[in-house]
Amino acid sequence: MLDALVSGLQLVATLDLQLWQIVGLSLAVSLSAVALASLLGLPLGAAIAVGRFPGRQAVIVVLNALMGLPPVVVGLVIYLLLSRAGPLGAFGLLFTPGAMVVAQTVLVLPIVAALARQSVEDAWREYEEQLRSLGVEGARAALTVLWDIRFSLLTAVLAGLGRASAEVGAVMIVGGNIDGVTRVMTTTIALETSKGDLPLALGLGMVLIAIVLVLNAGAHLIKEAARRRYG
Amino acid sequence: MSAILPLRLEDVSFAAGGRTIIERATLSLEAGPSTIILGANGAGKSVLMRLMHGLLAPTTGRVAWSGEGARRRQAMVFQRPVMLRRSAIANVTYVLEVAGVPAAERERLAADALWEVGLRDLAHRPARVLSGGEQQRLALARAWALHPEVLFLDEPTANLDPSATREIETIIKAFDAAGTKIVMSTHSLGQARRLGDEVIYLHQGRVLERAPIDRFFPHPASPEAAAFVKGELPWA
Numbered sequence: 001m002l003d004a005l006v007s008g009l010q011l012v013a014t015l016d017l018q019l020w021q022i023v024g025l026s027l028a029v030s031l032s033a034v035a036l037a038s039l040l041g042l043p044l045g046a047a048i049a050v051g052r053f054p055g056r057q058a059v060i061v062v063l064n065a066l067m068g069l070p071p072v073v074v075g076l077v078i079y080l081l082l083s084r085a086g087p088l089g090a091f092g093l094l095f096t097p098g099a100m101v102v103a104q105t106v107l108v109l110p111i112v113a114a115l116a117r118q119s120v121e122d123a124w125r126e127y128e129e130q131l132r133s134l135g136v137e138g139a140r141a142a143l144t145v146l147w148d149i150r151f152s153l154l155t156a157v158l159a160g161l162g163r164a165s166a167e168v169g170a171v172m173i174v175g176g177n178i179d180g181v182t183r184v185m186t187t188t189i190a191l192e193t194s195k196g197d198l199p200l201a202l203g204l205g206m207v208l209i210a211i212v213l214v215l216n217a218g219a220h221l222i223k224e225a226a227r228r229r230y231g
Numbered sequence: 232m233s234a235i236l237p238l239r240l241e242d243v244s245f246a247a248g249g250r251t252i253i254e255r256a257t258l259s260l261e262a263g264p265s266t267i268i269l270g271a272n273g274a275g276k277s278v279l280m281r282l283m284h285g286l287l288a289p290t291t292g293r294v295a296w297s298g299e300g301a302r303r304r305q306a307m308v309f310q311r312p313v314m315l316r317r318s319a320i321a322n323v324t325y326v327l328e329v330a331g332v333p334a335a336e337r338e339r340l341a342a343d344a345l346w347e348v349g350l351r352d353l354a355h356r357p358a359r360v361l362s363g364g365e366q367q368r369l370a371l372a373r374a375w376a377l378h379p380e381v382l383f384l385d386e387p388t389a390n391l392d393p394s395a396t397r398e399i400e401t402i403i404k405a406f407d408a409a410g411t412k413i414v415m416s417t418h419s420l421g422q423a424r425r426l427g428d429e430v431i432y433l434h435q436g437r438v439l440e441r442a443p444i445d446r447f448f449p450h451p452a453s454p455e456a457a458a459f460v461k462g463e464l465p466w467a
Contacts, residue, residue, distance in 0.1 A: 129286055130313035134326050134373075135303055144325075148316045230316040231359030 007199030012207060019200070023207055026184040029097055029171065030164035033104030034112075038157050041109045045116030045156075046142040049124055063117065066110030071103075075173030078103040082174065095176040100184070103170040108160035115156035116146075123149045151226035154219045165212060235298035235305070235380050236262040236412060238283060243292035245278055252278045254436045255292070262380070264428035265413035267444070269420075271459060274433040276416035277385050280307070283414065284383050303330060306379040310386045312370035314358035319350055319369050322358045326373050344376035345369075348402050364395025371402045382406050384415040388422065400425060420460065424448065432456045 011019055048059060080086050082094040082102070093099040123145050131141050146153070168186035175182030177191060185204045192201040238260040245253040253275050260266060260283070268276045281287040282294055284307045298304070315322050323341035332340065345351050348368040353361060358369055367387060374382055384403065388396040403426055407413050417423055423430060423444065430447040432440040434455045442452065451457040 127313055129281075130309065132286055133284065133307045133309075134329055136329050140329070144315070230357045 004198035004202055008201075008203030008206060011199060011203040019203065019207075021180070022183055022185055022188050022204065023211075025097060025182075026165065026186070026208075027211070029100045029184060030104060030161060032101045033108055033164050034157060034161045036101070036105045037108035037112050037160055040105075041112030041160075042116045042146055042153060042156070043142065044109075045113040045118075046120045046146045047139070048113070049117045049120035050138075050142040050145065060114075060117065063110055063114045067114050069107055069110065070169070071107055071167040072169035072173065074107050075103055075170035078106060078170070078174050094174060095178060095182060097175070097182060099174040100171045100182060103174045104164045104167070107167060107170055108164050111163055112156050112160045115159055116153055119149055119152055119156065120145050151223050151230075154223055158216060158219050161215060162212065165208065234262060235296045235301040236260060237297055238381070239293075239295045239297075240283070241293045241295065243282060243289040243294060245275075245282055245287060246290045252436050253282065253289075256282075256438050258431065258438060258441070260381075260412070260414065262412050264443075265407055265415070265426055266429050266431060267423040267427035268414065268416040268431050268433060269418070269423055269459070270416075270433035271418065273435075275436040276418075276433055277310075279433065280383050280385050280414065280416055303377075304379055305381040305383065306374035306377050307383040307385065308367070308370045308374055308387050310389050312366050314361075314366055314369065316357065316359055318355045319358045319361065319372075320345060320354040322369060323373050323376050327376055330377055340376050341372075344372040347375050347405065348372040349398065362395075364391050364398060367391065367395070367399055368402065371399070371406075375402075375406070378409075379411055381412045381414060384413065386416055386418070388417075388419075396422075420448070432459070434459075 045063075048056065048063070078099065079094065081088045082091070082099050083089055084094070091098075093102065120142070127141075127145055127148070131137070131144065136144060166186065168190055171177075171182070171184055172187050172190070175184070175187065177183055177187040183191075185208050189201045189204050189208075192198070192204075240256050240258040243253060243256045244251060256279065268279060270276050278287065282289055284305060285294070285302065286307075315325060317325070320338075320341050323344050324337040327337040327340055328334075342351070342354065345354050348371050350365060350368055350372060353365065358366065361369060371387075382403075387403070388399050391399065400422065403413060403415070407426075413426065415426065427444050429441065429443050431438055432442075432447070432451070432453070432455075434453070439453045440447070440451065440456050447456070448460060451460050
């Protein structure tokens with residue numbers, strides 16, 4: 001165990017090329033998925049928060065439930081959609097990083113949207129009268145609130161990123177864990193552990209945790225700075 | 232453009248949660264005199280103003296403006312103003328943008344409005360870190376930039392100290408001098424006297440009395456208003 005840990009640290013310290021490719025792909029896939037999911041999910045959450053339409057409560061319940069989507073199930077559904085015989089098979093995305101981005105976007109979207117919905121709704125209670133008095137309604141009101149609480153929404157985005165970077169089931173199924181093509185940190189850790197190559201698995205595990213820590217620390221600093229700056 | 236005043240309330244009632252908050256109010260607000268809505272806490276002052284301003288729809292009855300486009304020709308300042316997380320001047324340019332003012336004119340109009348309320352030097356401060364009095368002045372600058380025909384003020388100085396209150400009252404007088412109709416709720420009799428021309432006295436959701444200031448205070452017609460004036464005077 002200790003030996004494995006030491007070798008793992010050595011792998012990380014010596015900037016093993018193969019290892020860094022894996023880290024790079026992981027980041028590219030997860031960050032793309034979170035960016036896409038935020039682009040869609042933040043306005044969606046804000047629209048549900050501000051909108052008044054029949055079935056709104058049901059939509060909120062479903063959205064909240066979707067936060068717990070099992071990654072393997074999402075992977076399976078995306079696999080079926082993207083497979084050659086599937087409706088989206090013509091794009092030839094299966095077993096490419098693109099497919100992994102799609103799967104993780106589906107996984108992260110409800111998390112970002114549901115948390116944004118909650119934040120915007122809380123803020124809306126404060127803003128509604130003032131904005132309506134100014135004649136601001138509908139999409140413009142939703143976007144105004146969304147922009148005004150943008151720093152608190154970092155929490156929603158981070159929760160999505162945590163989900164994306166930690167999940168293994170979806171990327172494994174739609175990516176196929178192909179060496180040098182679709183192999184990411186979590187799939188490598190799963191594979192190397194089952195093969196018995198503990199140093200690589202541990203090294204990657206440490207990198208994964210470090211990355212998540214750095215991203216969260218960065219977001220925290222941004223939020224604190226914003227709080228001091230804008231009140 | 233024809234004037235949006237007078238504003239007519241015809242037999243307006245408002246109920247929420249099975250409780251009647253405003254009961255059969257029939258009123259007409261004309262351009263000119265500053266109207267003070269007076270009454271104890273819970274009398275329905277805020278709700279009455281929200282019905283007038285259109286933030287609440289009457290349960291029964293009708294609220295009718297005379298002219299077209301009334302929505303955009305009135306403004307309201309709340310007891311606690313809500314500022315956007317941006318600079319003071321950006322809060323003003325935002326409402327100008329919403330009102331459809333061309334981009335080229337917004338900065339100048341916003342700067343004028345900030346100057347009017349004495350916030351010129353704080354234009355680029357984030358609005359949310361301003362003091363309570365400064366935020367309320369900024370709320371007035373937001374309204375000033377729109378040149379409303381009617382300005383509703385819902386106890387605008389309830390949370391402010393005497394010096395901030397004086398500043399706000401000076402600005403309200405400037406609105407009046409510029410031709411904006413003032414409709415303000417307050418429970419401060421001193422403030423009603425300083426700013427008002429006429430009083431609408433509300434008691435438990437009903438308009439009990441409407442009279443010019445100089446008649447209302449010495450000779451309130453209803454026993455409820457008399458008790459209110461008497462009871463409130465020592466703290467006014």
